[in-house]
Amino acid sequence: MGTAQRKLHLNAFLxxxxxxxxxxxxxxxxxxAGTDIRHYQNLARIAERGTFDSVFFADSPxxxxxxxxxxxxxxxxxxxxxxxxxxxxxxxxxxxxSTTYNDPFNLARRFASVDVVSGxxxxxxxxxxxxxDAARNFGVDDQPAHAARYERAAEFLDVAGKLWDxxxxxxxxxxxxxxxxxxxxxxxxxxxxxxxxKVRGPLNVPRSPQGYPLIVQAGSSEDGKDLAxxxxxxxxxxxxxxxxxxxxxxxxxxxxxxxxxxxxxIKILPGIVPVIASTEADARRLEQELDDLIKPxxxxxxxxxxxxxxxxxxxxxxxxxxxxPSEDSIEGAKSRYTLIxxxxxxxxxxxxxxIGRLGGGRGHRTFSGTPEQVADAxxxxxxxxxxxxxxxxxxxxxxxxxxxxxxxxxxxRARGLFRTEYSGSTLREHYGLERPLNRYSGALAGLxx
Amino acid sequence: MGTAQRKLHLNAFLxxxxxxxxxxxxxxxxxxAGTDIRHYQNLARIAERGTFDSVFFADSPxxxxxxxxxxxxxxxxxxxxxxxxxxxxxxxxxxxxSTTYNDPFNLARRFASVDVVSGxxxxxxxxxxxxxDAARNFGVDDQPAHAARYERAAEFLDVAGKLWDxxxxxxxxxxxxxxxxxxxxxxxxxxxxxxxxKVRGPLNVPRSPQGYPLIVQAGSSEDGKDLAxxxxxxxxxxxxxxxxxxxxxxxxxxxxxxxxxxxxxIKILPGIVPVIASTEADARRLEQELDDLIKPxxxxxxxxxxxxxxxxxxxxxxxxxxxxPSEDSIEGAKSRYTLIxxxxxxxxxxxxxxIGRLGGGRGHRTFSGTPEQVADAxxxxxxxxxxxxxxxxxxxxxxxxxxxxxxxxxxxRARGLFRTEYSGSTLREHYGLERPLNRYSGALAGLxx
Numbered sequence: 001m002g003t004a005q006r007k008l009h010l011n012a013f014l015x016x017x018x019x020x021x022x023x024x025x026x027x028x029x030x031x032x033a034g035t036d037i038r039h040y041q042n043l044a045r046i047a048e049r050g051t052f053d054s055v056f057f058a059d060s061p062x063x064x065x066x067x068x069x070x071x072x073x074x075x076x077x078x079x080x081x082x083x084x085x086x087x088x089x090x091x092x093x094x095x096x097x098s099t100t101y102n103d104p105f106n107l108a109r110r111f112a113s114v115d116v117v118s119g120x121x122x123x124x125x126x127x128x129x130x131x132x133d134a135a136r137n138f139g140v141d142d143q144p145a146h147a148a149r150y151e152r153a154a155e156f157l158d159v160a161g162k163l164w165d166x167x168x169x170x171x172x173x174x175x176x177x178x179x180x181x182x183x184x185x186x187x188x189x190x191x192x193x194x195x196x197x198k199v200r201g202p203l204n205v206p207r208s209p210q211g212y213p214l215i216v217q218a219g220s221s222e223d224g225k226d227l228a229x230x231x232x233x234x235x236x237x238x239x240x241x242x243x244x245x246x247x248x249x250x251x252x253x254x255x256x257x258x259x260x261x262x263x264x265x266i267k268i269l270p271g272i273v274p275v276i277a278s279t280e281a282d283a284r285r286l287e288q289e290l291d292d293l294i295k296p297x298x299x300x301x302x303x304x305x306x307x308x309x310x311x312x313x314x315x316x317x318x319x320x321x322x323x324x325p326s327e328d329s330i331e332g333a334k335s336r337y338t339l340i341x342x343x344x345x346x347x348x349x350x351x352x353x354x355i356g357r358l359g360g361g362r363g364h365r366t367f368s369g370t371p372e373q374v375a376d377a378x379x380x381x382x383x384x385x386x387x388x389x390x391x392x393x394x395x396x397x398x399x400x401x402x403x404x405x406x407x408x409x410x411x412x413r414a415r416g417l418f419r420t421e422y423s424g425s426t427l428r429e430h431y432g433l434e435r436p437l438n439r440y441s442g443a444l445a446g447l448x449x
Numbered sequence: 450m451g452t453a454q455r456k457l458h459l460n461a462f463l464x465x466x467x468x469x470x471x472x473x474x475x476x477x478x479x480x481x482a483g484t485d486i487r488h489y490q491n492l493a494r495i496a497e498r499g500t501f502d503s504v505f506f507a508d509s510p511x512x513x514x515x516x517x518x519x520x521x522x523x524x525x526x527x528x529x530x531x532x533x534x535x536x537x538x539x540x541x542x543x544x545x546x547s548t549t550y551n552d553p554f555n556l557a558r559r560f561a562s563v564d565v566v567s568g569x570x571x572x573x574x575x576x577x578x579x580x581x582d583a584a585r586n587f588g589v590d591d592q593p594a595h596a597a598r599y600e601r602a603a604e605f606l607d608v609a610g611k612l613w614d615x616x617x618x619x620x621x622x623x624x625x626x627x628x629x630x631x632x633x634x635x636x637x638x639x640x641x642x643x644x645x646x647k648v649r650g651p652l653n654v655p656r657s658p659q660g661y662p663l664i665v666q667a668g669s670s671e672d673g674k675d676l677a678x679x680x681x682x683x684x685x686x687x688x689x690x691x692x693x694x695x696x697x698x699x700x701x702x703x704x705x706x707x708x709x710x711x712x713x714x715i716k717i718l719p720g721i722v723p724v725i726a727s728t729e730a731d732a733r734r735l736e737q738e739l740d741d742l743i744k745p746x747x748x749x750x751x752x753x754x755x756x757x758x759x760x761x762x763x764x765x766x767x768x769x770x771x772x773x774p775s776e777d778s779i780e781g782a783k784s785r786y787t788l789i790x791x792x793x794x795x796x797x798x799x800x801x802x803x804i805g806r807l808g809g810g811r812g813h814r815t816f817s818g819t820p821e822q823v824a825d826a827x828x829x830x831x832x833x834x835x836x837x838x839x840x841x842x843x844x845x846x847x848x849x850x851x852x853x854x855x856x857x858x859x860x861x862r863a864r865g866l867f868r869t870e871y872s873g874s875t876l877r878e879h880y881g882l883e884r885p886l887n888r889y890s891g892a893l894a895g896l897x898x
Contacts, residue, residue, distance in 0.1 A: 024623075024630060031623035031630060035655060037566045061554055063653045067631040073621070073655040076555075076562040082528050083566050086535040105510055105586040106525075106551065113525040117486045117532050136649035137554040172522070174473075174480035179744045181473060181480060182516040200585035204512045206484060206522040295628045 008382055008417045009267055009389025009431055010409075011094070011236070012047040012055045012401060014040065016071045019273055020395035021359045022293030024071050028399065034071040040080060041087035043398055050405030051419050053430040054092030054123060055084065056216075056236070056391070061101050062134040069298035078110045085118035092427030094123030094216055094234075099156040100149050101129055101138050104197055108160040111213040112205040120209030120426035125216040125236070126227070128153050146334060150223035152196045157215070157231050159197050161439070162190040164212035166202030168441040188440060211436045214427045220248065220335035229255035233433055234267045236391045238336065238364045240343055245270050245386035267388040267431050270381065271364035273395050274374045276403045283368035290395060291356035299355040306337060316352045320344045339363045364393055371407035378408075379417060457831055457866045458716055458838025458880055459858075460543070460685070461496040461504045461850060463489065465520045468722055469844035470808045471742030473520050477848065483520040489529060490536035492847055499854030500868050502879040503541030503572060504533065505665075505685070505840070510550050511583040518747035527559045534567035541876030543572035543665055548605040549598050550578055550587050553646055557609040560662040561654040569658030569875035574665040574685070575676070577602050595783060599672035601645045606664070606680050608646050610888070611639040613661035615651030617890040637889060660885045663876045669697065669784035678704035681715055682882055685840045687785065687813045688719045689792055694835035716837040716880050719830065720813035722844050723823045725852045732817035739844060740805035748804040755786060765801045769793045788812045813842055820856035827857075828866060 016034035017024040024031045033039040047055050057077045065072070075083075077095030084093055093114070097107055115122035128149035135143040144152070171186035190201035217224065217232035228235050235252060239245035248270075253263040275290075277283035296316055304311040308325055320341065327338045340363055344354045357366060367377050381387040394400025412418040424430055465483035466473040473480045482488040493504050506526045514521070524532075526544030533542055542563070546556055564571035577598035584592040593601070620635035639650035666673065666681035677684050684701060688694035697719075702712040724739075726732035745765055753760040757774050769790065776787045789812055793803045806815060816826050830836040843849025861867040873879055 022628075025625045025628055027625070029625075031625065032621065035565050061558065061653070063636070063651060066633065067620075067636045068629050068633045070630050072631060072636070072653065073616070074653055075565060076559045076654070079527060079531050079559060079562040079566060082531040083535060086532060101552065102555065103550065103587055109510065110525045110528060113528040116484050116524060117528060133649075136647075138552055139647040167522070171516075172481065176474045176476070176478075176480065179471070179474055179742065180517050181519055182521060184515065184517045187512075187516045187521070198585075198588040200582075202512060204510070204521065204523060205525070293628065 007419060007432070008378065008412060009053045009234075009269060010050070010418065011234075011269055011389070011391045012043070012052050013236070013271065013391050013393045014043050014055050014057060014397065014401075015393075016074070016397070018396040018400055019362070019364075019393040020290045021070045021299070022290050023396045025293045026396060029396065031071060033397070035073045035075055037075070037080070037083050039398075040084060043401060044084045044088050044091060044093075046398060046401050046405055048088050048091040050409045051422055052091055052392075053389070054094050054427060056094040056123075056125065057081075057096060058125075059096035059098075059127075060129055060131075060134055061098060062131070062137055065302050066298050069295065069302075078114055081114050081122065082117055085114065085121065090121075090422045090425065092121050092123055092214065092430055093118055094125055094214065094427070096125040096127050098127050098129040098134075099153040100144060101134065104156050104159040105163065105199055105201075105203070108163040109203055109205055112164060112203060112208045115208035115210050115213050116205065120428075122208075122210065123214035123216050123234070123427050125218055126153060126157065126231070127218065146221070147223060150227055153227055154230065155194045155196045158194070159190070159192050159199050161212065162192055163199070163201050163203040164207065165438045165440050166190050167205075167207045168438060169207050169211075172206060186441065207438065210426050210428050211438065214431065214433070224335065225252055225255055228252060228266065229259045229261070232266055233428070234269060234431060237268065237270050238339055239270045239386070240339065240346075240365050242381060242384065242386055245381055246384065249386050265433060267433075269389045269391045270387050271391040271393050272377070273364055273366040273393045274400070274404060274408070275366060275368040275395055276371060276374055276400070276407065278370060280369050280373065283370065287366065287368045287395075291359060294355060294359045296352060296355055299359060300351065303340075303351070303355060303358065306340065314351045317350050319348060319350060320354070336363050364391075366395075371403075371411055374404075374408050375411040375415070378412065379415065382417065456868060456881075457827065457861060458683075458718060459499075459501045459867065460683075460718055460838070460840045461492070461501050462685070462720065462840050462842045463492050463504050463506060463846065463850075464842075465523070465846070467845040467849055468811070468813075468842040469739045470519045470748070471739050472845045474742045475739075475845060478845065480520060482846070484522045484524055486524070486529070486532050488847075489533060492850060493533045493537050493540060493542075495847060495850050495854055497537050497540040499858045500871055501540060501841075502838070503543050503876060505543040505572075505574065506530075506545060507574075508545035508547075508576075509578055509580075509583055510547060511580070511586055514751050515747050518744065518751075527563055530563050530571065531566055534563065534570065539570075539871045539874065541570050541572055541663065541879055542567055543574055543663065543876075545574040545576050547576055547578040547583075548602040549593060550583065553605050553608040554612065554648055554650075554652070557612040558652055558654055561613060561652060561657045564657035564659050564662050565654065569877075571657075571659065572663035572665050572683070572876050574667055575602060575606065575680070576667065595670070595779075596672060599676055602676055603679065604643045604645045607643070608639070608641050608648050610661065611641055612648070612650050612652040613656065614887045614889050615639050616654075616656045617887060618656050618660075621655060635890065656887065659875050659877050660887065663880065663882070673784065674701055674704055677701060677715065678708040678710070682877070683716045683718060683880060686717065686719050687788055688835070689788065689795075689814050691830060691833065691835055694719050694830055695833065698835050714882060716882075718838045718840045719836050720840040720842050721826070722813055722815040722842045723849070723853060723857070724815060724817035724844055725820055725823055725849070725856065727819060729818050729822065732819065736815065736817045736844075740808060743804060743808045745801060745804055748808060749800065752789075752800070752804060752807065755789065763800045766799050768797060768799060769803070785812050813840075815844075820852075820860055823853075823857050824860040824864065827861065828864065831866065
C-alpha cells in the first residue's frame with residue numbers, strides 16, 4: 001500500500017485534564033477543566049493549529065465510576081460542539097450520542113443544527129450506551145440486551161437518515177414576489193413505521209451543509225462491526241498490537257464491501273495514548289509518574305465491575321483469576337471486556353500493572369517515546385494495513401496535545417504523511433469523503449425509485 | 450404601585466425575519482435568516498446594546514403550518530442559545546423545550562450545560578407542546594390530553610429540579626494531594642419514582658452558576674397558570690386589553706401566593722408587537738403594508754385548524770361562525786383558542802381582518818405608533834397592575850428590534866423605567882430574582898429535613 005497519495009487522518013480525542021485518570025492530580029492541571037468551555041476552546045484551537053481532521057468527545061448520560069476518583073462533571077456534547085464551532089474555523093467537531101436514550105427526531109434535529117451552525121463540521125459518534133447505571137436514569141431497571149440495543153441503533157440511523165433527507169437541498173425557493181417560501185413537494189413526511197420507531201417527519205431543519213453529520217462508530221463487538229459496516233464513515237477502535245489492528249482493519253473493510261459500500265468510504269482510526277518526551281527514558285518516567293498517582297482501590301473497584309467479579313477477587317499483585325465469564329455472557333461493552341482480559345493474559349500483567357495500563361487509556365494502546373518514535377509507530381500501522389489514521393488520546397491536556405502538535409505533527413508532515421493545511425471546509429472533506437446524495441431527490445432517487 | 454424603585458423587564462422574542470408572518474417578503478429581509486446563526490448573533494447583540502433582560506425563542510419539534518407560506522426551517526434552541534452565548538456577554542438566553550417530548554435527564558443536563566457555558570445566563574421556557582402533528586414525530590398518533598400533559602410537566606420539573614440539586618455547590622473538593630476529586634456524599638442519587646418518571650441520578654453536570662436555569666412558562670390555560678404559580682419565575686402571556694392583562698396579572702400573582710411563593714418571585718410579561726415609525730400614520734401604513742403581503746388562503750387554513758372547523762366555513766369577509774366549539778373541548782393551546790375567538794367577537798372582525806391581526810403576532814397585541822406612544826403603552830400597563838415588563842415581538846427583524854432599542858429604550862430610560870446598564874451578570878440577577886438554594890444541602894436542607 002503506497003503512501004504517495006494516501007494521507008493520514010488524525011482525530012483529537014479530548015477529555016477534561018487528559019486520558020490518564022490521574023492527570024487531574026498533576027500540579028499544572030485544572031481540576032475544573034471538565035466543565036470549562038475556555039479549556040476546550042483552547043484545545044480545539046491547538047488541534048486546529050495542527051490541522052487535525054477533527055476533535056471528538058466521548059459521552060454517556062450517567063456519571064461513570066466514582067466522583068471521588070476523578071473529574072466526573074462534563075458538558076452535554078452537542079452544547080460543547082456548538083461552543084467550539086464559534087471558536088474555530090476549519091476543524092471537524094464530533095460528539096457522542098446514544099441511540100438507546102434519545103428520540104430520533106430530537107437527536108437528528110440537534111446534529112443538523114450543529115452542522116448548520118458550524119458550517120458543515122459536525123460528526124456523530126453513534127453509541128448504544130452499555131450499562132445498567134445509564135438505564136436507571138431513563139426509567140429502565142436494567143440495560144436493554146446488547147443485540148436489542150444494536151437493532152434499535154440501526155433503525156434509529158434509518159429514521160435519522162430519512163429525516164435528514166426530508167428536505168431537498170433546493171427545497172427553499174424564497175420567492176418573495178409570489179409569496180412562496182419553500183416548494184412543499186420538496187419537503188416531505190418520511191412516514192417511518194418500524195419495530196422501534198414511528199416517525200412522521202419532515203424534520204424542521206433544512207438539509208444541512210454536509211447533508212447530514214459524519215457518522216462515526218466505535219463499537220468493536222460483532223454487532224458493532226456490522227453496524228459500522230452498514231453506516232459508519234469513520235471508526236474509532238482500541239487495538240493493542242499490529243496483528244490485532246490488521247485483523248480488525250481487514251475484517252471491517254471486508255464487512256463494509258459485503259454491505260455494498262466502497263471500503264474507502266470507511267476510515268479506521270485506532271486509539272493511541274502517546275506519552276511523549278525528548279528521550280524514551282523521560283517518556284517512560286512520565287508514564288510511571290502518572291501511574292503512581294492512580295489510587296488502586298478506586299481503580300480495582302472499577303475493573304471488578306467491568307469484569308463482573310467482586311473487588312476482593314482481584315489481588316493487586318497477582319494476575320487475573322482464570323475463571324472469568326466469557327464475552328458471550330457480557331451484555332455491555334463486550335469488545336472492551338475481551339480486550340482487557342486478553343491484554344492482561346498476553347502480557348501476564350498483575351492487577352496492579354493492568355490498572356496502570358487501563359488508567360492511561362482505558363484499554364487503548366499506550367505508547368511512550370520520542371516524537372520520532374511516536375511518528376514511527378503511527379507510520380508502521382498506517383502503511384501496513386492497520387489504520388487509515390489515529391485517534392490521538394493525550395494522557396494530559398493541554399500539554400499532551402501541544403507536544404503532539406508541535407513535535408509529532410511536523411515529523412508526519414515532513415514524511416509526507418499528513419496535510420500541511422486544510423484543503424476542504426467540511427468534516428467530510430477533511431476525511432476525503434463525498435457529500436451524501438439525498439435518497440429522495442435527484443440522481444439517487446432516480447436510481448432507487 | 451410606585452415606580453421609584455420598580456424597574457421594567459424587557460425580553461426580545463426573536464423569530465427569523467420577524468413576528469409578522471409576511472416579514473420575509475419585504476425587500477430587506479433575508480428569507481434564509483431562520484437558520485443563519487450570524488443573523489441571530491446580530492439580533493442578540495442589538496438587544497444587549499439595549500440592555501434587554503433576555504432574548505427568547507419559541508419552539509416546537511415539528512414544522513408549524515405550511516412550508517410554502519413562511520420560513521419553516523429553524524435551529525434547535527439549546528444549540529442556538531449556545532451559539533449566542535459566545536457572541537454576547539451579559540444578556541439572558543431563554544429557549545423553549547417540551548416536557549412531553551423530552552426525557553428529564555437529557556433536558557436537565559442540556560440546560561445545565563448551557564448555563565455553565567453562558568456563565569449563568571440560561572432560561573428554559575417550559576412547554577407541553579400541543580397538537581397531533583408534533584405527537585406524530587414521536588410515535589404517538591394523537592397528542593396526549595391537556596391535563597395529562599400538564600401533570601407530566603409538573604413531575605418533569607420536579608425531576609429536573611432534583612437533578613439540578615443532585616450536586617452540592619461545594620461538592621468538588623479537587624484535593625490533588627489526597628487524590629479526592631469530589632466529596633461523594635455531596636453528589637447524590639435522586640432516586641425519583643413517580644407516575645411518569647423513574648430516574649436515579651445524580652446528574653453528570655455539577656450545579657451550574659445559577660443553580661438551574663430560570664424557569665419560564667407561557668401557557669395561560671387554567672392548568673398553565675397553576676403550573677406557572679408553582680414553578681415559573683417569568684411568564685410570557687398574550688393579552689389584548691388592559692383589563693384582561695390586569696385580571697391575568699392579579700390572578701397569577703394570587704395563585705403564586707396561594708402556592709406558598711412570594712408573588713414578587715414571578716415576573717409577568719405580556720407580549721407586544723410594536724410597529725414603530727416617526728408618525729402614527731406611518732406606523733399604521735407599515736402595518737397595513739405587512740398585512741397586505743399575507744396570503745389569505747394559507748392563513749385561513751391555519752386559522753381553521755386552530756378553530757377546529759373546515760376552511761370553507763370561514764368566509765373571508767364575514768365574521769366567525771357563531772357555533773364554534775367551547776374551550777373545554779379543546780385539547781391543545783386552549784388559552785390561545787379563547788383569545789382568538791374573543792378578539793374576533795369583541796372587535797367584530799371579519800375573517801380577513803382577524804387574519805391580519807393574527808399575522809402580526811399570532812394573538813399577541815399589535816401596537817402601532819411613535820416611539821413615545823409605544824413607551825406610553827408600556828408604561829400604562831406597567832404602572833397599572835398589568836405587567837412587570839414586556840415580551841417585545843418585533844414584526845420585522847432586525848429593523849423592528851433596532852428601532853425599539855434606538856428609539857423606545859431611550860424614552861423608557863429617560864422616564865426612569867428601565868436600566869441604563871446591566872448591574873448583574875446572570876439572567877436571574879437581571880430579573881431581580883435570588884439564586885435558588887439547593888434543596889438537599891445547607892440552610893434549605895436544614896429547614897426541610
